[in-house]
Amino acid sequence: MKIAILGAGYVGLTTGTCLAELGHDVTCVDLDEARIAKLNGGEVPIFEPGLEEMLRNHVGAAHLRFTTSIASGVDGADAVFIAVGTPSLPDGDIDLSFVEEAARSIARLVKPNCVIVVKSTVVVGTCKALREIIAEERGALDFSIASNPEFLREGSAVSDFLSPDRVVFGSDDPRARALLEKIYQPLADKGTPILCTTNANAELIKYSANAFLALKIGFINDVANLCEQVGGDVNAVAAGIGLDKRIGSSFLAAGPGYGGSCFPKDTRAFAAIGRKHGTPQSLIENLIASNDARPQALADRVLRELGGDPHAVTIAVLGLAFKANTDDVRESPSLAVINRLLKAGCTVRAHDPKAMQAAAPHISGAELCDDAFAAVAGADAVIVLTEWDEYRQMNVADVVRAMRGRLLVDYRNLWNVANIADLDVHYVSIGRAPAPRSKASGKVAKANPRGDRSAVAVSPAG
Numbered sequence: 090m091k092i093a094i095l096g097a098g099y100v101g102l103t104t105g106t107c108l109a110e111l112g113h114d115v116t117c118v119d120l121d122e123a124r125i126a127k128l129n130g131g132e133v134p135i136f137e138p139g140l141e142e143m144l145r146n147h148v149g150a151a152h153l154r155f156t157t158s159i160a161s162g163v164d165g166a167d168a169v170f171i172a173v174g175t176p177s178l179p180d181g182d183i184d185l186s187f188v189e190e191a192a193r194s195i196a197r198l199v200k201p202n203c204v205i206v207v208k209s210t211v212v213v214g215t216c217k218a219l220r221e222i223i224a225e226e227r228g229a230l231d232f233s234i235a236s237n238p239e240f241l242r243e244g245s246a247v248s249d250f251l252s253p254d255r256v257v258f259g260s261d262d263p264r265a266r267a268l269l270e271k272i273y274q275p276l277a278d279k280g281t282p283i284l285c286t287t288n289a290n291a292e293l294i295k296y297s298a299n300a301f302l303a304l305k306i307g308f309i310n311d312v313a314n315l316c317e318q319v320g321g322d323v324n325a326v327a328a329g330i331g332l333d334k335r336i337g338s339s340f341l342a343a344g345p346g347y348g349g350s351c352f353p354k355d356t357r358a359f360a361a362i363g364r365k366h367g368t369p370q371s372l373i374e375n376l377i378a379s380n381d382a383r384p385q386a387l388a389d390r391v392l393r394e395l396g397g398d399p400h401a402v403t404i405a406v407l408g409l410a411f412k413a414n415t416d417d418v419r420e421s422p423s424l425a426v427i428n429r430l431l432k433a434g435c436t437v438r439a440h441d442p443k444a445m446q447a448a449a450p451h452i453s454g455a456e457l458c459d460d461a462f463a464a465v466a467g468a469d470a471v472i473v474l475t476e477w478d479e480y481r482q483m484n485v486a487d488v489v490r491a492m493r494g495r496l497l498v499d500y501r502n503l504w505n506v507a508n509i510a511d512l513d514v515h516y517v518s519i520g521r522a523p524a525p526r527s528k529a530s531g532k533v534a535k536a537n538p539r540g541d542r543s544a545v546a547v548s549p550a551g
């Protein structure tokens with residue numbers, strides 16, 4: 090099958106490479122000349138595990154090409170996937186202008202009977218609107234339009250695409266359905282459930298899935314707040330509720346709030362579409378408000394723990410990406426925490442294994458360190474904000490030795506409390522029971538002088 094993909098970002102590039110892997114002949118088109126030049130020079134412009142190697146194999150075998158020319162990209166294509174961005178508008182609704190522009194630009198170029206597949210995340214009714222735009226541009230063209238929402242996660246995009254929980258496509262016409270079935274046949278052969286439904290349902294499924302997953306995260310973060318006040322441990326609570334098959338254990342990791350290019354934007358769009366149609370999505374509206382407030386609250390907590398004049402304080406931040414295994418910093422809670430600390434007057438030194446270049450323009454004033462220990466050296470406090478394995482595997486005793494102060498803030502619950510128990514540190518984590526007991530005496534320790542019950546204060550051994 091000859092396929093063109095418009096947009097060679099996280100989704101377009103992964104989709105193009107994986108469709109080549111499934112045996113199709115793929116051309117990825119992007120208007121960003123620098124991006125295409127990099128790809129044609131054998132360089133992959135994003136960090137996504139497994140992508141580079143797979144991409145090189147298919148470029149080498151001439152199944153995968155990159156171009157800035159829409160005309161040559163879509164020439165003769167049986168299907169054209171639109172995978173361009175759908176950013177937020179100021180009112181929370183999504184900006185469909187890139188998708189509309191993409192549809193307009195291909196309308197006069199695609200061959201008759203072509204199937205136009207909307208891969209971008211779009212609000213319900215978009216396929217219908219695009220059909221009208223294309224008809225307006227091209228008059229009598231016989232074409233089909235389908236929605237094929239993407240559920241991959243950054244950091245595991247390739248495996249998510251090739252081994253998905255399901256493939257969803259929505260189309261109101263049999264030609265599009267038949268073509269998409271053919272495109273995804275290799276996944277169906279492996280037993281992947283294929284759900285074929287209407288355009289509108291497919292569009293709604295994507296937003297509902299993201300909104301529901303974001304709700305799970307918001308819920309566990311609220312539970313974490315409660316645990317801190319009443320003496321619970323959110324990890325134990327999450328494990329306990331996650332064993333109920335109706336709840337499931339995934340997406341119950343408490344942390345600094347969800348970020349990234351999808352959940353924040355898609356929950357806002359979900360809420361906006363509810364308001365527009367007179368069906369307010371109050372659960373989601375509340376979720377957005379509490380998630381937006383979380384990074385600031387977590388930064389303020391660090392300032393409270395430190396006390397004194399923030400101008401005299403140096404803080405090391407470990408992690409800038411919105412999650413591990415990606416270089417993406419879009420709506421990363423880490424950036425919001427850092428900017429709050431900078432505004433308060435702190436000196437901030439930050440590190441990330443992959444995301445420093447992307448983060449730099451958003452945290453001017455912070456010093457970027459090539460090495461995690463360079464960030465930590467001489468710091469009064471260390472805050473972990475991204476769950477990179479590199480940080481998980483750090484020897485916490487070495488971290489403490491390198492610091493000037495004694496405040497360790499683990500906003501991803503990466504470090505094992507038992508390994509910290511013998512260190513002379515004040516350890517703050519998310520949703521953990523206060524354990525202010527000295528190992529030696531079994532009495533309440535004084536290592537948490539401000540009496541914040543949410544902090545785990547650990548006394549030196551012996």
Ligand SMILES: NC(=O)c1ccc[n+]([C@@H]2O[C@H](COP(=O)([O-])OP(=O)(O)OC[C@H]3O[C@@H](n4cnc5c(N)ncnc54)[C@H](O)[C@@H]3O)[C@@H](O)[C@H]2O)c1
Pocket residue numbers: 095096097098099100101118119120121124172173174175187190191194208209210211239240241242243350351
């Ligand atoms: N990032 C994810 O994990 C993810 C997962 C599922 C769905 N989505 C959705 O997929 C869509 C794309 O997301 P992304 O993260 O890949 O975006 P991105 O910003 O990484 O990439 C979009 C690309 O489209 C290009 N582009 C814009 N207009 C174009 C046009 N007319 N023709 C050709 N190229 C054009 C841009 O130059 C850019 O390189 C969004 O709707 C997003 O919500 C994203």
Ligand SMILES: O=c1ccn([C@@H]2O[C@H](COP(=O)(O)OP(=O)(O)O[C@H]3O[C@H](CO)[C@@H](O)[C@H](O)[C@H]3O)[C@@H](O)[C@H]2O)c(=O)[nH]1
Pocket residue numbers: 210239240241242243244299302306339340341342343344345346347348349350351352355411412
């Ligand atoms: O238990 C969890 C799981 C995730 N997160 C956070 O939630 C955000 C999103 O994480 P994740 O879903 O793993 O990454 P994305 O790449 O944003 O993927 C989401 O958004 C994509 C774009 O729509 C969808 O395709 C995916 O199915 C959906 O998981 C990140 O900030 C994570 O740190 C948590 O705090 N706790």
